[in-house]
Each structure stands twice: as structure tokens, then as C-alpha cells.
Amino acid sequence: MPLLRVDDVVVQFGGVTAVNHANFQVEEGTVTGLIGPNGAGKTTCFNVITGLQAPTAGRVFLDGKDITRMPVHRRARHGMGRTFQRLEAFGSLTVEDNVRVALDVHNGFRGLLRDVDGSADLEIAALLDRVGILEYAEERADSVPTGTARLLEVARALACDPRLLLLDEPSSGLDEAETKAFGSLLLELAAEGRTILMVEHDMDLVLRVCHGIHVLDFGSIIAEGTPAEIRTNPVVQKAYLGYSDDSSAADLDETIAAPVSEEVAL
Amino acid sequence: MSEFISYTIIGIFTGAAYAIAASGLVLTYSTTRVFNIAHGAVGMVFAFVYWDFSVRQGFPVWISLILVLFVAAPLFGVFVQRVLARGLGSAPVSVSLVVTVGLLVGLIGVATQIWPPEARTLPQFFHGHLIRVGSVVITWQELITVTLSIVVAMSLYVLLTMTRIGTAMRASVDNPELLQLYGGRPQVVAALAWAVGSSLAALAGILLAPVVGLQYYDLTLLVISAYAAAMLGRLTSLPMTYVGAMALGIGQSYVVGYLQNIPFSDKVPGLPAVIPTVFLFAILVLLPQAPLRIGQVKGMVSAPVPSLGKAARWGTLLVVLVLFISVGMPDSKLLLVGTAATYAIVMLSLVLLTGYGGYVSLAQFTFAGVGAVAYSKVDQPNLFGLLVAVLIAAAVGAVVAIPVLRLTGLYLALATLAFAQLMDKLVFQASFAFKFDNPLHAERLSIFGVKVDGTGSYAVVMTVFFVLIAMVVLAVRRGRLGRILIAVRDSPAAAxxxxxxxxxxxxxxFAASAGIAGLAGALFAGLRGTIVAFDFQFFASLLLLLMAVVWGVTSVTGAAIGGIFLMYLPVAQSDNPSIAGLLFLLLGVGAVILARDPNGLANKLFQIPGWIQDSVYPAIVRRFPAMAMNKESGYDDPASLEEVDADAVAAR
Amino acid sequence: MSVPILEVVDLHAAYGRIEVLRGVDLTVPRGAVVALLGPNGAGKSTLLKVISGQMEQTSGDIHLSGVHVSGAKPDDLARVGLTTVPEGRSVFPNLTVEENLLLMSYAGVSADKVYDTAYSYFPRLYERAFQLAGTLSGGEQQMLAMARALSSDPALLLLDELSMGLAPLIVDELYDTVVQIADSGVSILVVEQFARTALEVADYAAVMTGGRIVATGEPDEINEIMADVILGGAA
Structure with missing residues (x-):
């Protein structure tokens, strides 16, 4: 059973359809890419999955459970975490306090003891170190560089020990070396059994770390497959580059019908 | 039957006046995203201006009307848009609320300054002439009001759908940036919206003043009826606003009319006045869930949070200071010291709610009143009685917040203002509270069996309470709960x-904040011995908010200083009655200026040591090198000392 | 050589602390169509925002026909002949088609002339004159947006992601209109993800990544490197 299933979701704003009968699923323990041109509806999909946007139609399942109407904070308690495309760090708190808030919320009353014995501090330091921003721990979150703030959002989400982590353009603002390290971190997280769904424009990163890729265009999934399949897929090239050469219809059908089970076999 | 018809006619008249007021409010809000709490106050001031023209100066009615509706009010609207409301649409809602509350208080100040309290009457149009249709009698005032409401509705329809600028107004609701790319000027559109809104407020004020009286506060509170009506159209739909206004006006008229036939109705004399509030809460409960805001608020510069040790030292100092000055002070002055402590504690409740949480309440004194009444009624002048008062106030606070659980901060603030009015007019007047403005009595507090009898010692005890609550508030800010509050304020979506x-x-x-205010109220009841409903009027809550914003709503220091000034405000007004209104205006202007910086003047004080260290001290050293202190005596930063030396060298 | 219609010199811009433009140099010759290409997040839309006055640069200069225009407001620029069609929904969804057209007359052309131009180019809009723009199909909405480019008689036209969310057939149709506008002598800067579509109509092209222009040249030269830039060098 897939960990996440997006079932025929439609989102309309006024007269505009942002997501148009999107269907896809994410298998447990994989890194999955959600790619597509600007305005394809990727972030809106994320908002529907995390509960920040109610869909006009369709349903979302987490681990087989229908969560379409579940409030945002309860989804978090069911193991869902996310980062944002437009940064949403808590600007007036320090970097470490950003993570501490997440940890406090996650641990609830149990966490009070950990504050006393100091293990919370160690855990925060470990999380910041893991994403590589420990040196910024005591700076205010609104004064750190973009890339650092993005990584902070990842650390903050990880503090809640999510099963499913949704990352919205995590690499923008990172330099080449940071992106490389970040890719390795994603693979590590997947190896730990976490599931990652990522909207990302850095195709190098997507092709390197994703086990499977879904391509969204006009609010619908137009292709899915392994990185190798996606890269050579004419439908995808057309969506991204506006190819007007005639790719054979047979090719299209094959790609779209590519079974999901194949894409996760690494 | 004729009874029913005449109630309906009165209802339609009231509804028509509400509709005029509400459509102005909606036009301004939907075009500029600034909710003008002062809408009723604008109507009030222009009703006075109209009175001044038509009655005092004796201008013909029609000239006065033209001067007010087409010259003075629109110009005022443009002035407000240009000077006060610019850029407010994209600011946090707490900022635009504070600015318009500042405007409200400032306008009341202007009105009391120019037209000091005295009996004034504004005659109805064609007073004395009646129209009879069968057995039904209609006044000209009613007929004109209903006619004008139709004219206003039609004019707005024509403006919004048949003119380019009206079309641009509707366009700028959706997307002012795009309108600018089209070559339209959103600033002009916004100015027009404010001009028309202000004119409609003036018209509503002029039409209602002969009926409700030429009063500062009653006309100002017209805004509650207006936004209750507008809420039905979610503050944006004009047709629904008209429906809401009519429903409200007619409903209110029936309640007033038929209530006299119902036994015991004399027990709730304030009921008709609170129909808009009840109507408002009913609609709030029915409104759908608001989505979480995505889009981070830029991290606010928060006032420094002192360590608890430092806070304790300053707190002790404050208590000792009060102890010292209370020796030999007459009771009348000591009461003022106690009052300042009361206000400072109420301000602490705002530090928690507004400074840390980002929510605005316009009813903190009402919660204080709940605490005071509870303390007096429970009649246990000890810590237990105090605790009961706090819990009751907290419970009432929760009851206000629950209906607006799912909505945004604007609705919460509007609900608190409506709630404050409900308490003023209905609950505080009821037989279980003040029973028609009667005073209530309360004993001074006993702490563990020791009664604090002297006014001086009571003032000291109140200061101790202030310090203790301030410490608790600071501990919350430093603790996990405080971090969570800041997180939610900075980014609701991420939180x-x-x-x-x-x-x-x-x-x-909200409950915690109301509880703190309730504590202040209970202590105040004990301090004064007798309390009256007037002590806890809604208007005091507005002054409190403004004073808190001026001195800094993010720090306990701001609360302490703000409390003293809020105590001093009525004292200064009664000492100098000739400038009483100006003081309100000054406070309003101060709040408008400082609203965009929630840290207020107190934060400027915190910057003084740094300023001395960075600017003044080097300047002194430059001039008098012998004054340079060595490290041990104050400077603990060798690097900056070296810089200072270098500067000193360079200066020669 | 005549003065270029648009000249951007060492332009820097940032959203708060996020620097998005890091020294952009770009020239649009008079009467030319320039395609600005590049992956998401490269800063293309930000560049258009700064040029159209919607956002302020942190440093650098913008010249329109040789006139220094940094700091001008978008409505002023619109009235002097800079027409910007921003990405996404660039019509007012809750106004009717005709009301949208009415607002286009702010650019200085009479409303009747706007109606004439719009309806003669796009008869479909005439059929839907009293329908809310938000209820139009995506393609029709974009036609409505293009009507502004056609009727406002611009000196310079900025087009941002014309094709976003549209079926390729409609995109082709819209680009036919772009060609018509270009033939009438209007200079156009077009930002596009559909690189090939844009390159077909462009005289010159520039590629942007990471807030800088990394390549400029004839459409054919640029065409060859686009797949690498957008779908990743690994290809």
C-alpha cells in the first residue's frame, strides 16, 4: 500500500483550475520527485496534501486513511512534515529556537523532562548539524542566507520525526556543494525509512536522488516513471520546452501507463 | 396589525440608515483592505459639523448638507487615505486596527474639543410634518432616509458597474498590482473609496443623529451595527450588506416593539441596544473556516527580554520606590498610584495577547469589569475570592473567543468590541451586576488572614502583584509557550x-489575557471600595490599547509606563478641561504614528544605554580623554574600547 | 546604430535577504523580439517586475529609449507605452470581458478603440463580452490579456510566460498574435519556458540562470544548449 495517495484531486480558484484531476501515489521509503513547469499546480498539490488548501473535489489518503478533511495540525501528528517554497521560518526566533519549537510541540508534555536533562539541546544540535547549519544556531532566522533558511526548515520538519516529508524547492538558494550534500542527506533519510516527496527544479538533483518522478502539467499528471524514463520522455520534453515535433502517440501511452511499482525498484 | 406595520416602518427606517453606514464601510474595506473601526466616529463628527452649519451658524439645510456630504466629508476621507491609511492594506491586521482605533479616539477628542458636552438637538427633516397612509403615520425623516438609502444603493451600482473608476475599484479588490500595469492608479481608487465611505458615514450620522441623539459615543458605536450588517456579506458584498442591514433594522424594531408586552422585559433594558451584537455573533458562528495564512510576516524586532534575575531586581526596585513615595502621601494620591498599578496589570494582559500573540482585543477593561464584579459579588476578600474572579474573567474571555475560533484576527477584534458594548449596555446593567449604574461595594484584600487596610500598603501590594504577573509574563515569553506564540505569529502556516x-x-x-485583566479589575475593586459600571466602559479599552501601543506592547516596561500615563490621562483632563479633547487627539495621533512599530517608546528607552555607549561616550572621551573609563568600570568589550581610542586619536 | 528601446545595466534585486538578480545586463534593440529563457527560479519574472516598475532594484540602471527610468511607478510606465502582461492570471476574473477591456483604456487609448481592436483580433471575446473573465477558458483569458498588448499601442511589450497552463495548440495561436504585434514594429521582450515556441518568433535570445544572463545569441545557437540548461547537464 502506498504511504500517500492523491486521488482525483481538483482545485479551482474562482474560474481558474490550478489542479485538474491529479492522481498519484508515493511509496513508503522512497524519494519521489514532483516536477513540472511553472504554474503546473505543484505547490497547490502540496497545500492540499498538508491541509492548507481544501480541494474542490477528490481525496487524499495517508497510509490508507482518508485525511481529506483532517485539519493541518492533526496531519502533522500523523507524521507529515513540510517545507515551503516561499520561506516560512519563524523570523524573530533564533535558528535553534525554530527547531526547539518543533521539538516542543512534537514531544508535548514528555518534552518537559528532556528540557531539564538537557537532551533536547543535544537533539537540536544534532539536527542542525545533520543539515549542516550548526554554525548558525544562535542567529535570528530572518538574518541567515536563503539556503540556510531552507535547510533550517528541513531540520525543523525533521524535529517532528515525520514519516512523510514534503519539500518544496529545497535546493534553491543552495550552492553546488551544498546541493550535493543535501542530495546525500535525502538518500540517508530514505534509507532510514522516511518517505520524501519533493518539488524541485534542479533536474540534476532530481535525476540523482529520486526513485520515481511524477510530472505535473496543467494541474494533471502527464507522465510518471524512473529518472531515466522521464529524461527521455517526449511528453516531458514537450511540457518543459514546448517541443512541437511529432512524438508518436504510442510512446506517450507507454510512458503514461508505466506502472508505479517499477519506478520504485532502484 | 397597525402595530406590526408601524414597527416594520421603524425597522425599515433603521435598516436604511444602517445600510447607508454599512455600504460605506464595505466600500472602503473591499477596495483597500483596511477595516475602518472609526467609521461610526466619522459619522459622529460630521453629524456635529452638520449641526454646527445648520443649527449654530444657521445655514440653510441644503447648503449645510452639500458642504458636509460633498466637500468636508470626502476631503476628510482623502486626507485619511493619504496620511493614515497608506500601505495599511498590506500591513498586519493588528496594525490597521490600531491605526483606525487611533483615528476613532482622535475623532472623539476632536468632537469634545470643538463641541464640548452640552445639550444639542438636531431637528428632523421637515419636523412636525407627517404623512398619513390610512392608519399608518410616517415621518418625513423616515421617508427621506429610506429614499436616500435607495438612491445610495443605485448610485453605488452605477458607480461600480458603469464607470471606469468604479470598475477599477472592483478590479483593485482582486489585484491592485495588475491594475497598475493597466495604467490605473490604485492610490486614486483608494482615495475615492475613502472619500465615498466617509461621505456615507456622514450621511448615516446626520440621518440618525436626530433619532439617537447628538452623542459622541452612541453615534460612534453605530459602527457595530454597520459591521454586523456587513458581516452577512462577509464585509465585501454590497447587496448582502443591504439585506443584513434591513434584517437587523427590522429585527431590532420588532424586539423593541414587542418586548414591552413580555413580562420581566424591564429586567433587561439594554436588550434593544445589543441586538446588533447578538446578530453579529450569530453570523460569526455561521461563517466558514478561514484558511491559514501562507506568507510569512517579516520577523518583528522584539523588545529585549530581560533575564528573570534582572526582571526581579527591577521589580524589587519598583516596589521599594512605591513604598518610599507612598509614605506620607494623601489617600487621594495613593488611590492614583493603585489605579496606575491596575492599568499596568491590564496592559500586561495586552503584552501577552497583542505583543506576543499578535491579536487585538478591544475589550480588556470589560474583562477587568467582569473580574471586579465577580470579586465584589463573591464577597470573599481574600486570595480565594481573587482566584474566583480571575477564573470567571478567563472563562468569559474563552466564551468570546470560541465563536471566532475559526476566523481571522480581524473578526476576533470586531467580536471583542461588540462584546464590550453588550456588557456595557446589558450585562453590567443587569440586576446581578451594577443594576442601572448603581455602585457595587468591595472589601480590601486579606492575604493569609492579614487584611491590607491602608491605602498606601494596598498600593504597594498591587505593585507587588504587577511585578509578579510581569515575571510570569516574562517567564512565559522565555519559555516554550512563548516560543510557540511567536512562531504562530511569525508563520501560522508553518506552525x-x-x-x-x-x-x-x-x-x-485569550482566556489567560482576560484572566489577567480580571485580576486587575478585582484588585481595583478592593482598592476603591466602590466601583461603578463607568469604570469599565468600552472606550477605556480603546485608550488602553492605544496607550499600550504608544509605550510598547511588546515589553513589560511599556506596560508599566503605559499604566502610569493611562492613570494620568483623566487626571490631566480634569485639571485642564479646556484641552481634554486635545489629549485624546494626541493619544490617537501617537498611536497612529507608532502603530507600525509595536515595540513603542519603551524600546527607544532600551536603546539609550547602547546609544550612550556607541555615540555619547566616545564623543565625551574624544573631548575629555581623561574621562575614559577602564575596562573594569563599565566596558567589558575590549574591541570597542580600542575603536574608541582609535577614534580619539583620529580626532586629534 | 539607434538607441535600444530597453537597456538594463548591472541590475541587482532581492526579495528581503534573498538576492534574485545578481548583475543582469540585457539589451532589446528597437523593433526586435528578444526571448528570455531559463529554468524556474532563474530570476526571469523578477527581471520583468523590476523593468515594469513593480519592484525596486537594489542597484543597477534601466533605460527606456535612452531615458533613465529607475524608480518610476508601473502606472506611469504603462501610460508612456510600456505594456506588461504578467505571468498567470493577468485579467480581472471577477469583471466581465468588456469591463476588463474598459480598464485597458487607462493606457491612453479610447475605450471604443480598445473594444474594436480586441474584438477584431479575437471574435471569441465579442461573443463573451458580458461573461466574467474568470469563467473563460485559460486560452480565452490569455487572449483577453493579449488584447491589452494589441490595443494599447505599446513601444515595448513585456510578455511573461504567455503559455503557462495552456494547451500547446492555444499557445501556437497566441504566438501568431505575438508575431503580428512584432510585425507592426513593436519591440517585445518575451519570457518563456516553452523555449522552442519562443525561439521561433525571436530575433535574439538570452538565457538566464541563477540571477545572471549566461548566454546570448541567435535563436539557433541558443536552441542547441536549451535542453542542457533546463533538463539538466546530465542529459
Missing amino acids: GTLGIDMRWLRVGL
Whole structure:
């Protein structure tokens, strides 16, 4: 059973359809890419999955459970975490306090003891170190560089020990070396059994770390497959580059019908 | 039957006046995203201006009307848009609320300054002439009002749908940036919206003043009826606003009319006045859930949070100071010291709610009143009685917050203002509270069996309470709860995705804040011995908010200083009655200027040591090198000392 | 050589602390169509925002026909002949088609002339004159947006992601209109993800990544490197 299933979701704003009968699923323990041109509806999909946007139609399942109407904070308690495309760090708190808030919320009353014995501090330091921003721990979150703030959002989400982590353009603002390290971190997280769904424009990163890729265009999934399949897929090239050469219809059908089970076999 | 018809006619008249007021409010809000709490106050001031022209100066009615509706009011609207409201649409809602509350208080100040309290009457149009249709009698005032409401509705329809600028007004609701790319000027559109809104407020004020009286506060509170009506159209739909206004006007008229036939109705004399509030809460409960805001608020510069040790030292100092000055002070002055402590504690409740939480309440004194009444009624002048008063006030706070659980901060603030009015007019007047403005009695507090009898010692005890609560508030700020509050304020969307349930957090925060205000009220009751409903009027809550914003709503220091000034305000007004209104105006202007910086003047004080260290001290050293202190005596930063030396060298 | 219609010199811009433009140099010759290409997040839309006055640069200069225009407001620029069609929904969804057209007359052309131009180019809009723009199909909405480019008689036209969310057939149709506008002598800067579509109509092209222009040249030269830039060098 897939960990996440997006079932025929439609989102309309006024007269505009942002997501148009999107269907896809994410298998447990994989890194999955959600790619597509600007305005394809990727972030809106994320908002529907995390509960920040109610869909006009369709349903979302987490681990087989229908969560379409579940409030945002309860989804978090069911193991869902996310980062944002437009940064949403808590600007007036320090970097470490950003993570501490997440940890406090996650641990609830149990966490009070950990504050006393100091293990919370160690855990925060470990999380910041893991994403590589420990040196910024005591700076205010609104004064750190973009890339650092993005990584902070990842650390903050990880503090809640999510099963499913949704990352919205995590690499923008990172330099080449940071992106490389970040890719390795994603693979590590997947190896730990976490599931990652990522909207990302850095195709190098997507092709390197994703086990499977879904391509969204006009609010619908137009292709899915392994990185190798996606890269050579004419439908995808057309969506991204506006190819007007005639790719054979047979090719299209094959790609779209590519079974999901194949894409996760690494 | 004729009874029914005449109630309906009165209702239609009231509804028509509400519709005129509400459509102005909606036009301004939907075009500029600034909710003008002062809408009723604008109507009030222009009703006075109209009175001045037509009655005092004796201008013909029609000239006065033209001067007010087409010259003075629109110009005022443009002035407000240009000077006060610019850029407010994209600011946090707490800022635009504070600015318009500042405008409200300032306008009341202007009105009391120019037209000091005295009996004034504004005659109805064609007073004395009646129209009879069968057995039904209609006044010209009613007929004109209903006619004008239709004219206003039609004019707005023509403006919004048949003119380019009206079309641009509707366009700028959706997307002012795009309008600018089209070559339209959103600033002009906004100015027009404010001009028309202000004119409609003036018209509503002029039409209602002969009926409700030429009063500062009653006309100002017209805004509650207006936004209750507008709420039906979610503050944006004009047709629904008209429906809401009519429903409200007619409903209110029936309640007033038929209530006299119902036994015991004389027990609730304030009921008709609170129909808009009840109507408002009913609609609030029915409104759908607001989505969480995505889009981070830029991290606010927060006032420094002192360590608890430092806070304790300053607190002790404050208590010793009060102890010292209270020796030999007459009781009348000591009462003022106690009052300042009361106000400072109420301000602490705002530090928690507004400074840390980002929510605005316009009813903190009402909660204080709840605490005071509870303390007096429970009649246990000890810590237990105090605790009961706090819990009751907190429970009432939660009750106010729960209906607006799912809505945004604007609705919460509007609900608190409506609630304050409900308490003023209905609950505080009821037989279980002040019973028609009668004073209530309360004993001074006993702490563990020791009664604090002297006014001086009571003032000291109140200061101790202030210090203790300030320490608690600071501890919350430093602790996990404080971090969560800041997180929710900075980014509700991210806080939600971490698993924070903002709805109950907000109810809890509101209850805690109301509880602190209730504590202040209870202590105040003990201080004074007798309390009256007037002590806890809604208007005091507005002054409190403004004073808190001026001195800094993010720090306990701001609360302490703000409390003293809020105490001093009525004293200064009664000492100098000739400038009483100006003081309100000054406070309003101060709040408007400082609203965009929630840290207020207190934060400027905190910057003084740094300023001395960075600017003044080097300047002194430059001039008098012998004054340079060595490290041990104050400077603990060798690097900056070296810089200073280098500067000193360079200066020669 | 005549003065270029648009000249951007060492332009820097940032959203708060996020620097998005890091020294952009770009020239649009008079009467030319320039395609600005590049992956998401490269800063293309930000560049258009700064040029159209919607956002302020942190440093650098913008010249329109040789006139220094940094700091001008978008409505002023619109009235002097800079027409910007921003990405996404660039019509007012809750106004009717005709009301949208009415607002286009702010650019200085009479409303009747706007109606004439719009309806003669796009008869479909005439059929839907009293329908809310938000209820139009995506393609029709974009036609409505293009009507502004056609009727406002611009000196310079900025087009941002014309094709976003549209079916390729409609995109082709819209680009036919772009060609018509270009033939009438209007200079156009077009930002596009559909690189090939844009390159077909462009005289010159520039590629942007990471807030800088990394390549400029004839459409054919640029065409060859686009797949690498957008779908990743690994290809």
C-alpha cells in the first residue's frame, strides 16, 4: 500500500483550475520527485496534501486513511512534515529556537523532562548539524542566507520525526556543494525509512536522488516513471520546452501507463 | 396589525440608515483592505459639523448638507487615505486596527474639543410634518432616509458597474498590482473609496443623529451595527450588506416593539441596544473556516527580554520606590498610584495577547469589569475570592473567543468590541451586576488572614502583584509557550504543519489575557471600595490599547509606563478641561504614528544605554580623554574600547 | 546604430535577504523580439517586475529609449507605452470581458478603440463580452490579456510566460498574435519556458540562470544548449 495517495484531486480558484484531476501515489521509503513547469499546480498539490488548501473535489489518503478533511495540525501528528517554497521560518526566533519549537510541540508534555536533562539541546544540535547549519544556531532566522533558511526548515520538519516529508524547492538558494550534500542527506533519510516527496527544479538533483518522478502539467499528471524514463520522455520534453515535433502517440501511452511499482525498484 | 406595520416602518427606517453606514464601510474595506473601526466616529463628527452649519451658524439645510456630504466629508476621507491609511492594506491586521482605533479616539477628542458636552438637538427633516397612509403615520425623516438609502444603493451600482473608476475599484479588490500595469492608479481608487465611505458615514450620522441623539459615543458605536450588517456579506458584498442591514433594522424594531408586552422585559433594558451584537455573533458562528495564512510576516524586532534575575531586581526596585513615595502621601494620591498599578496589570494582559500573540482585543477593561464584579459579588476578600474572579474573567474571555475560533484576527477584534458594548449596555446593567449604574461595594484584600487596610500598603501590594504577573509574563515569553506564540505569529502556516492547533491556543491565550485583566479589575475593586459600571466602559479599552501601543506592547516596561500615563490621562483632563479633547487627539495621533512599530517608546528607552555607549561616550572621551573609563568600570568589550581610542586619536 | 528601446545595466534585486538578480545586463534593440529563457527560479519574472516598475532594484540602471527610468511607478510606465502582461492570471476574473477591456483604456487609448481592436483580433471575446473573465477558458483569458498588448499601442511589450497552463495548440495561436504585434514594429521582450515556441518568433535570445544572463545569441545557437540548461547537464 502506498504511504500517500492523491486521488482525483481538483482545485479551482474562482474560474481558474490550478489542479485538474491529479492522481498519484508515493511509496513508503522512497524519494519521489514532483516536477513540472511553472504554474503546473505543484505547490497547490502540496497545500492540499498538508491541509492548507481544501480541494474542490477528490481525496487524499495517508497510509490508507482518508485525511481529506483532517485539519493541518492533526496531519502533522500523523507524521507529515513540510517545507515551503516561499520561506516560512519563524523570523524573530533564533535558528535553534525554530527547531526547539518543533521539538516542543512534537514531544508535548514528555518534552518537559528532556528540557531539564538537557537532551533536547543535544537533539537540536544534532539536527542542525545533520543539515549542516550548526554554525548558525544562535542567529535570528530572518538574518541567515536563503539556503540556510531552507535547510533550517528541513531540520525543523525533521524535529517532528515525520514519516512523510514534503519539500518544496529545497535546493534553491543552495550552492553546488551544498546541493550535493543535501542530495546525500535525502538518500540517508530514505534509507532510514522516511518517505520524501519533493518539488524541485534542479533536474540534476532530481535525476540523482529520486526513485520515481511524477510530472505535473496543467494541474494533471502527464507522465510518471524512473529518472531515466522521464529524461527521455517526449511528453516531458514537450511540457518543459514546448517541443512541437511529432512524438508518436504510442510512446506517450507507454510512458503514461508505466506502472508505479517499477519506478520504485532502484 | 397597525402595530406590526408601524414597527416594520421603524425597522425599515433603521435598516436604511444602517445600510447607508454599512455600504460605506464595505466600500472602503473591499477596495483597500483596511477595516475602518472609526467609521461610526466619522459619522459622529460630521453629524456635529452638520449641526454646527445648520443649527449654530444657521445655514440653510441644503447648503449645510452639500458642504458636509460633498466637500468636508470626502476631503476628510482623502486626507485619511493619504496620511493614515497608506500601505495599511498590506500591513498586519493588528496594525490597521490600531491605526483606525487611533483615528476613532482622535475623532472623539476632536468632537469634545470643538463641541464640548452640552445639550444639542438636531431637528428632523421637515419636523412636525407627517404623512398619513390610512392608519399608518410616517415621518418625513423616515421617508427621506429610506429614499436616500435607495438612491445610495443605485448610485453605488452605477458607480461600480458603469464607470471606469468604479470598475477599477472592483478590479483593485482582486489585484491592485495588475491594475497598475493597466495604467490605473490604485492610490486614486483608494482615495475615492475613502472619500465615498466617509461621505456615507456622514450621511448615516446626520440621518440618525436626530433619532439617537447628538452623542459622541452612541453615534460612534453605530459602527457595530454597520459591521454586523456587513458581516452577512462577509464585509465585501454590497447587496448582502443591504439585506443584513434591513434584517437587523427590522429585527431590532420588532424586539423593541414587542418586548414591552413580555413580562420581566424591564429586567433587561439594554436588550434593544445589543441586538446588533447578538446578530453579529450569530453570523460569526455561521461563517466558514478561514484558511491559514501562507506568507510569512517579516520577523518583528522584539523588545529585549530581560533575564528573570534582572526582571526581579527591577521589580524589587519598583516596589521599594512605591513604598518610599507612598509614605506620607494623601489617600487621594495613593488611590492614583493603585489605579496606575491596575492599568499596568491590564496592559500586561495586552503584552501577552497583542505583543506576543499578535491579536487585538478591544475589550480588556470589560474583562477587568467582569473580574471586579465577580470579586465584589463573591464577597470573599481574600486570595480565594481573587482566584474566583480571575477564573470567571478567563472563562468569559474563552466564551468570546470560541465563536471566532475559526476566523481571522480581524473578526476576533470586531467580536471583542461588540462584546464590550453588550456588557456595557446589558450585562453590567443587569440586576446581578451594577443594576442601572448603581455602585457595587468591595472589601480590601486579606492575604493569609492579614487584611491590607491602608491605602498606601494596598498600593504597594498591587505593585507587588504587577511585578509578579510581569515575571510570569516574562517567564512565559522565555519559555516554550512563548516560543510557540511567536512562531504562530511569525508563520501560522508553518506552525500548523508542525502540529500546533492554533484555534485552542488562541482561546487559551485569550482566556489567560482576560484572566489577567480580571485580576486587575478585582484588585481595583478592593482598592476603591466602590466601583461603578463607568469604570469599565468600552472606550477605556480603546485608550488602553492605544496607550499600550504608544509605550510598547511588546515589553513589560511599556506596560508599566503605559499604566502610569493611562492613570494620568483623566487626571490631566480634569485639571485642564479646556484641552481634554486635545489629549485624546494626541493619544490617537501617537498611536497612529507608532502603530507600525509595536515595540513603542519603551524600546527607544532600551536603546539609550547602547546609544550612550556607541555615540555619547566616545564623543565625551574624544573631548575629555581623561574621562575614559577602564575596562573594569563599565566596558567589558575590549574591541570597542580600542575603536574608541582609535577614534580619539583620529580626532586629534 | 539607434538607441535600444530597453537597456538594463548591472541590475541587482532581492526579495528581503534573498538576492534574485545578481548583475543582469540585457539589451532589446528597437523593433526586435528578444526571448528570455531559463529554468524556474532563474530570476526571469523578477527581471520583468523590476523593468515594469513593480519592484525596486537594489542597484543597477534601466533605460527606456535612452531615458533613465529607475524608480518610476508601473502606472506611469504603462501610460508612456510600456505594456506588461504578467505571468498567470493577468485579467480581472471577477469583471466581465468588456469591463476588463474598459480598464485597458487607462493606457491612453479610447475605450471604443480598445473594444474594436480586441474584438477584431479575437471574435471569441465579442461573443463573451458580458461573461466574467474568470469563467473563460485559460486560452480565452490569455487572449483577453493579449488584447491589452494589441490595443494599447505599446513601444515595448513585456510578455511573461504567455503559455503557462495552456494547451500547446492555444499557445501556437497566441504566438501568431505575438508575431503580428512584432510585425507592426513593436519591440517585445518575451519570457518563456516553452523555449522552442519562443525561439521561433525571436530575433535574439538570452538565457538566464541563477540571477545572471549566461548566454546570448541567435535563436539557433541558443536552441542547441536549451535542453542542457533546463533538463539538466546530465542529459
